[in-house]
Amino acid sequence: MRRLLALLALTTLPVHAQGSTDPLAREIEQRLEQVMPKVIAWRRDIHQHPELSFEEKRTSALVEKHLRALGLEVQAPVGKTGVVGILRGGRPGPVVALRADMDALPVTELVDLPFKSTVRTMYNGMEVGVMHACGHDNHVAILMGVAEILTAMKPRIPGTIKFLFQPAEEGLGGAKAMVADGALMNPKASAIFGLHVMPGPLGSLNARPGGFLAAADGLEIIVKGRQTHGSSPWLGVDPIVVSSQIVLGLQTIASRQINVAAAPAVITVGMIQGGNRGNIIPDSVVMIGTIRTFDPAMRTLIHERVKRTAEDIARAGGATAVVNLQTSGLITVNDNTLFDKMTPTLRRTAGEGGFNVVGPVMGSEDFPEFTREIPGLFYALGSSPKGSDPAKQPANHSPLFFVDEGALPVGVRSLANLAVDYLRTAGAVQ
Ligand SMILES: [Zn+2]
Numbered sequence: 019m020r021r022l023l024a025l026l027a028l029t030t031l032p033v034h035a036q037g038s039t040d041p042l043a044r045e046i047e048q049r050l051e052q053v054m055p056k057v058i059a060w061r062r063d064i065h066q067h068p069e070l071s072f073e074e075k076r077t078s079a080l081v082e083k084h085l086r087a088l089g090l091e092v093q094a095p096v097g098k099t100g101v102v103g104i105l106r107g108g109r110p111g112p113v114v115a116l117r118a119d120m121d122a123l124p125v126t127e128l129v130d131l132p133f134k135s136t137v138r139t140m141y142n143g144m145e146v147g148v149m150h151a152c153g154h155d156n157h158v159a160i161l162m163g164v165a166e167i168l169t170a171m172k173p174r175i176p177g178t179i180k181f182l183f184q185p186a187e188e189g190l191g192g193a194k195a196m197v198a199d200g201a202l203m204n205p206k207a208s209a210i211f212g213l214h215v216m217p218g219p220l221g222s223l224n225a226r227p228g229g230f231l232a233a234a235d236g237l238e239i240i241v242k243g244r245q246t247h248g249s250s251p252w253l254g255v256d257p258i259v260v261s262s263q264i265v266l267g268l269q270t271i272a273s274r275q276i277n278v279a280a281a282p283a284v285i286t287v288g289m290i291q292g293g294n295r296g297n298i299i300p301d302s303v304v305m306i307g308t309i310r311t312f313d314p315a316m317r318t319l320i321h322e323r324v325k326r327t328a329e330d331i332a333r334a335g336g337a338t339a340v341v342n343l344q345t346s347g348l349i350t351v352n353d354n355t356l357f358d359k360m361t362p363t364l365r366r367t368a369g370e371g372g373f374n375v376v377g378p379v380m381g382s383e384d385f386p387e388f389t390r391e392i393p394g395l396f397y398a399l400g401s402s403p404k405g406s407d408p409a410k411q412p413a414n415h416s417p418l419f420f421v422d423e424g425a426l427p428v429g430v431r432s433l434a435n436l437a438v439d440y441l442r443t444a445g446a447v448q
């Protein structure tokens with residue numbers, strides 16, 4: 019509750035933004051103050067009613083209703099449960115897209131908030147809670163606010179703005195589905211912007227040119243041994259011991275077989291399943307994990323080494339290993355020209371934490387499905403409570419993940435200004 023009270027002062031605006039001499043930036047700033055209470059209310063409502071990937075029916079209905087009430091052209095469904103709003107400005111100009119993802123995660127919320135999620139569901143055969151543990155509730159509310167501000171400025175907007183509300187970012191291919199459904203076409207956008215809440219100084223904007231977020235590839239290894247009694251392992255082949263060796267062997271790929279000075283890489287085994295009793299050696303073990311990389315050649319090399327390591331260690335123990343890689347992940351790359359062009363906007367619209375060029379982040383996104391088609395810029399919005407150490411804050415996907423709502427006005431301000439500034443200066447970027 020104490021946290022909540024601190025958040026109510028969120029519409030306090032920095033002097034530099036209020037004092038801008040640019041009429042469009044000034045208008046965004048004035049309208050921001052009026053729209054923020056709604057953004058907070060939407061965010062809390064969506065937070066309390068989280069929906070898993072491709073099940074965002076309530077959320078997309080809320081979005082659609084809002085966009086229609088604003089009088090925008092609306093396309094829905096786009097990419098199964100996605101929604102697109104189109105704002106055609108009163109002045110000629112290019113087309114820009116803004117993207118917010120909408121899905122939640124099978125995580126049971128442990129944050130004590132008045133609008134805490136109590137939603138439960140069945141996931142992978144187990145009953146779990148559903149929580150906006152990645153903060154996408156904030157992204158939806160921010161973009162709804164941006165749509166409201168820019169629609170009110172319609173006669174003065176030099177071009178077209180597409181608002182993309184995307185489903186299923188968390189691994190199920192929502193961005194790909196939207197692109198396949200033509201979300202970037204008719205009219206064709208020439209650039210796209212997106213943001214993500216993350217632990218960081220409150221209201222800071224953080225990004226880097228080039229590779230920003232890692233490619234995430236799924237990893238599954240099935241180790242097949244031979245079942246036997248736990249008291250006589252020599253009569254079978256123990257897949258648990260073999261799997262243990264494989265887990266350790268995989269760790270030597272990142273630490274001993276790649277040039278860590280060239281680009282970072284992570285291999286994680288996040289789940290091991292095998293056996294159901296202490297004195298029975300099971301027949302097989304299944305492991306699943308994730309591979310994070312920044313360099314395409316290194317990514318291919320790691321895939322080969324993972325396969326070789328698992329198969330050869332299994333063979334040494336008399337077992338077999340089948341390695342399945344799900345290699346649909348893409349590196350989130352910020353277009354260098356667009357990054358340089360928009361840096362002044364990010365610098366001007368950042369909150370107290372400022373704009374920071376940061377190192378690569380091992381987290382992953384499906385935003386690059388859009389930037390395969392057109393240049394894009396993705397940035398992180400620092401959302402840790404004031405006075406806290408962001409490094410000690412629970413990360414995205416934690417049941418304790420917490421977003422300080424003081425970050426939201428910075429999210430709205432930055433996205434709205436990026437859209438307007440891009441439309442005004444697009445010529446040099448395309
Ligand atoms: Zn996530």
Ligand SMILES: [Zn+2]
Nearest residue numbers: 152154187214
């Ligand atoms: Zn996310």
